[in-house]
Amino acid sequence: MQLDLKTIEALAPDQASLGAAAKLTKRSNWPRLEMNEQLGLIWGECQGSGSNPYRVVFDTGDHGYKCTCPSRKFPCKHILGLMWIGATAPASFDRVDQTPEWVNDWLGRRRKPGQQSAPTAASPEGKSIDEASRPGQSAPVEDAAAVERREAAQRKRAEDTRSAVSAALDELDQWIADQLRLGLAGFVDACSERCRRIAARLVDLKATALAGRIDELPARLMALRSEEKPDAAIRELGKLVLLAKAWRAMPNDAELKRLVSTSETREQVLANPQAVQVESDWEVLGEKIETRRDGLVSHATWLLDLVSSTPRFAVLLDFFPASAGRRSGAFAPGDRFKARLVFYPSRNPLRALVAERLGDVSPGTWPDFTLDVAGDPLAAYAAFQDDAPWLADCPVILPRGAIALDEKDGAWWQAANDPHGIALPVAGSVSQTLLGLDLAATAALWNGARLELLASQSSIGRLDLS
Amino acid sequence: MNELEQAGLARLRDGWISGGAMFELAPVEWKEVAAASSPDEQERRLLAIAAQALDVALRPAVPKTLKRRPPLPVLALPMLPDRLRPLLRAALKHAADARRKALVVKLVASRGFVTHPMDWMPAATDQTAPDVYAPWVDWQASAEQGPHEKLSAENWADSYPAARRVALAALRRSEPAVARRLIETKAPAESAETRLSLVELIRIGLGPDDTPFLKSLAADRSGKVRELAGRMLAMLGEHGEGGPDVPVAELAGFIEEGKAGFIRRRTTFGPAKTKSHVQEQRRAELFELSNLVDLAARFGVTEADFITGWQFGTDNNADVHLARMVVASGSDGAVVHMADTLIAAGGKTALLVLHLMPRLDTGRQRVLIRQILKDAQFPAALGQAQGIDAGWLDWDDLSNGRFLAVLRNGISAKEDPARRTAEEIVETVGYLATATAAARFIDEVVAAGLPPASPSLGLLRLNAALAENPSQSDR
Structure with missing residues (x-):
């Protein structure tokens, strides 16, 4: 396995990429660095600005590469950083015989080496490893007056935003009242157009997150049968009313701000002393990838705490432009790892960041949560709604059960030997194979109308259902 | 509330x-x-x-009836250990079509494992899956039949055409006479295209009892249906509208009889030169419609004598048609005789045995594969062999002859087609090799220049990882 700095210099798209890559050569940025000498591959996970670390792989044989980051530079700084470590500190890589599945996936998808254009013998003109290695110039020191001016400007911006959002919520209230007056039958029929209009107004008035949620409302309704749509519209619009009221009462509440206007940055969450931190073993339950109407793709990775005695979940949420093309996830369903997660402050902490990855965990079953088969499988959802009635999706662990079909071939999760006849409708279609399996426990998202299955434990082991 | x-x-x-x-x-x-x-x-x-x-x-109202499927049957072999499932999925992902996926599954079964049903599941109509999967095929078929487990004239209109065809195929397997009567009753009211697909189902379990029905189709409005019925009648030793001797007599016109040898004169048979593409097509049809035994009898010789006298190598298309006819209608003895004759001839002619593979015993199959490897003239022919056992080819077989040298040249060739051919050979060896040979073969082809991460090595890596004798912990 041979890597030299000249190759990196030649492959780098520009000097800025080399500079950025130089900053990523610290070992602490890479929770995982591995190599398979037989295959000539090096790969790693680099903690970037997203919730998930980026997965980076480089083929030292033909200089093929892949990174899960949304950068449009090829190769990106993460690839260059990985190569750089490979060239200068190969001992940092753990030698392994097996490649992870995400590497196998990439190998299976990539173009054949014969069809691939040979690595360009690009002239390193204008790009220099030496220059990139030099420590950056320190930023000029601000004087006290400048600091005060900057902070005053920040305060003014925050006040302007708050006024704008308040106006946005006034418009939203009026819009909801209009929908009730005009009738929900008409709203359901013209939902797409009406939601688009109010969402655009909310964006103008800086209630960006709320606009995104309303933009997704038509898709949520479309997924339901026509007789269910009015109830779903009442639920969704009612939650918006509650959210608007909550924000007016507590405009500085971090959770409400996140749901109405904008989210904190990764750095702000990590620096927040009130953010809940949990160090535990986690299993990736599944992924939910949705292309939104605003052109963004939301990528949610749901995790289950394998140590907690009651079901505890986390979701790593990333957004990237749909135009950036298909991205593979940072984790694959079924992956298990030890990590310290930092949760975004919330009444029901769910959204989290991986603060520190502490190694892999061996495969196994889920903890025995002693779920009550005869009880209400949605008891956790009711408690969740008590705390934050404006939220829609809630992760649940369902007790022993099976998937059955109704007369229209719609899938339902049904509790095993259930005396109360409890059954919950499942979103979308399910694999025929699943219909023949007993599910010892099932992880799913409940949105008030449908279950979105994530994973199950069964007699034949773990089942990926997302 | x-x-x-x-x-x-x-x-x-x-x-x-x-x-x-x-x-x-x-x-x-x-x-x-x-x-x-x-x-x-x-x-x-x-x-x-x-x-x-x-x-x-409030909770969603539960429907009055919720149907559960019967439990997925437990198969006779253990499931592939979780640690090997990524390799299996990689091999399945790279397998371009159902035939190649079936090879992956057969290799796994040959090492004493079945796949996880979420990784691979046979279709209800799968007839190539290893026998161990039969309970899953039946389980799938029972799902596709839906609520009407047994198709009848009364519920015929209740199913969509595809589901009805699946149900009819299942009925034909279990109760062929009932299925035939159903087709006989319902087919006349269907369009020509649908009639053709329904009559095609008679192939399942084709037997002498079907003869009267097939003969009645000689009056069908569709030429394609009449032709299909005629072919099936030929398989039964019967003949369609033209009478029993017409196809063989016409085919004999495309074959020249001659003599060879100075001391021991013997009779030879060879293809007459065709004058046009139309003639070539007609000859192909006639080979398909005729039986070997009838053709040989037409020339007054036995099946074996006809094969011995055939002049292989004169016209490749005619050789292929003959091989297909032999495998379709020849006796077991005739098939073996032809295989031995071709293998003894060696060279390109021996490759015709590939058409006979489904009816050859394991020993003869392996002899042919070894010969292809040893000659190394047409190694790409390996990929055409069907119905061969998995995981028996050892390192001596691979290294005995020029095969590895030819393969190395292919891998390092500058032309894409040559490289692609070499990769296909590597994939086929991934199916045929023993675990030990697979591991050594990986080193060999990587040293020859195949990128170590090439997806073409997927099946070889799975093969090498599947121990010949899995430990108890894997079971």
Whole structure:
């Protein structure tokens, strides 16, 4: 396995990429660095600005590469950083015989080496490893007056935003009242157009997150049968009313701000002393990838705490432009790892960041949560709604059960030997194979109308259902 | 939520659907909570309460009947250990079509494992899956038949055409006469295309009892249906509308009889030169319609004598047609005789045995594969062999001859087609090799220049990882 700095210099798209890559050569940025000498591959996970670390792989044989980051530079700084470590500190890589599945996936998808254009013998003109290695110039020191001016400007911006959002919520209230007056039958029929209009107004008035949620409302309704749509519209619009009221009462509440206007940055969450931190073993339950109407793709990775005695979940949420093309996830369903997660402050902490990855965990079953088969499988959802009635999706662990079909071939999760006849409708279609399996426990998202299955434990082991 | 609140919620819901102010229709307790100075605000507050009631207090109405499938049968072999499933999935992903995927599955079964059903599941119509999967094929078929487990003239219209065809195929397997009568009754009312697909099902379990029905199709309105019935009659030793001797007599016209040898004169048979593409096509049809035994009898010789006398190598197309005819209608003895004759001839002619593979015993199959490897003239032919056992080719077989040298040249070739051919050979060896040979072969082809991460090595890596004798912990 041979890597030299000249190759990196030649492959780098520009000097800025080399500079950025130089900053990523610290070992602490890479929770995982591995190599398979037989295959000539090096790969790693680099903690970037997203919730998930980026997965980076480089083929030292033909200089093929892949990174899960949304950068449009090829190769990106993460690839260059990985190569750089490979060239200068190969001992940092753990030698392994097996490649992870995400590497196998990439190998299976990539173009054949014969069809691939040979690595360009690009002239390193204008790009220099030496220059990139030099420590950056320190930023000029601000004087006290400048600091005060900057902070005053920040305060003014925050006040302007708050006024704008308040106006946005006034418009939203009026819009909801209009929908009730005009009738929900008409709203359901013209939902797409009406939601688009109010969402655009909310964006103008800086209630960006709320606009995104309303933009997704038509898709949520479309997924339901026509007789269910009015109830779903009442639920969704009612939650918006509650959210608007909550924000007016507590405009500085971090959770409400996140749901109405904008989210904190990764750095702000990590620096927040009130953010809940949990160090535990986690299993990736599944992924939910949705292309939104605003052109963004939301990528949610749901995790289950394998140590907690009651079901505890986390979701790593990333957004990237749909135009950036298909991205593979940072984790694959079924992956298990030890990590310290930092949760975004919330009444029901769910959204989290991986603060520190502490190694892999061996495969196994889920903890025995002693779920009550005869009880209400949605008891956790009711408690969740008590705390934050404006939220829609809630992760649940369902007790022993099976998937059955109704007369229209719609899938339902049904509790095993259930005396109360409890059954919950499942979103979308399910694999025929699943219909023949007993599910010892099932992880799913409940949105008030449908279950979105994530994973199950069964007699034949773990089942990926997302 | 009490009954009054439920009734109130229903009134609000109905009112909001059509539109207007509904405050007066709300339950008394809700009105107290929602009271406000503005009518719009009152409605919004009611909406929030209703939303919570719908979310928390009500559950989706469960349908009266929910159908559960029978449990997925447990197969006779253990499932592939989790640690090997990524390799399996990689090999399946790279397998371009159902035939190649079937090879992956056969290799796994040959090492004593079955796949996880979420990784690979045979289709209801799968006839190539290893026998161990039969319970899953039946389980799948029972699902596709749906509620009407047994198709009948009465419920014929209840199913969509594809589901009906699957049900009919299942019926043909279990009760061929009932299925035939059903086709006989229902096919005349269908379009020509549908009739053709229905009559095609008679191939399943084709037997002498089907003869009268097939003969009756000589009067069908569609030429394609008549032709199909004629072919099936030929398989049964019967002949269609033209009478029993017509195809063989016509085919004999395309074959020249001659003599060879100075001391021991013997009779030879060879293809007459065709004058046009139309003649070539007709000859192909006649080979398909005729039986070997009838053709040999036409020339007054036995099947074996006819094969011995055939001049292989004169016309490749005619050789292929003959091989197909032998495998379709020849006796077991004739098939073996032809295989031995071709293998003894060696060279390109021996490759014709590939057409006979499905009816050859394991020993003869392996002899042919070894010969292809040793000659190394046409290593790409390996990929055409079908119905061969997995995982028996050892390192001596691979290294005995010029095979590895030829393969190395292919891998390092500059031309894409040559490289692609080499990769296909590597993939085929991934299926045929023993685990030990697979591991050594990987080193060999990587040293020859195949990228170590090439997906073409997927099946070899799975093969090498599948121990010949899996440990108890893997079972």
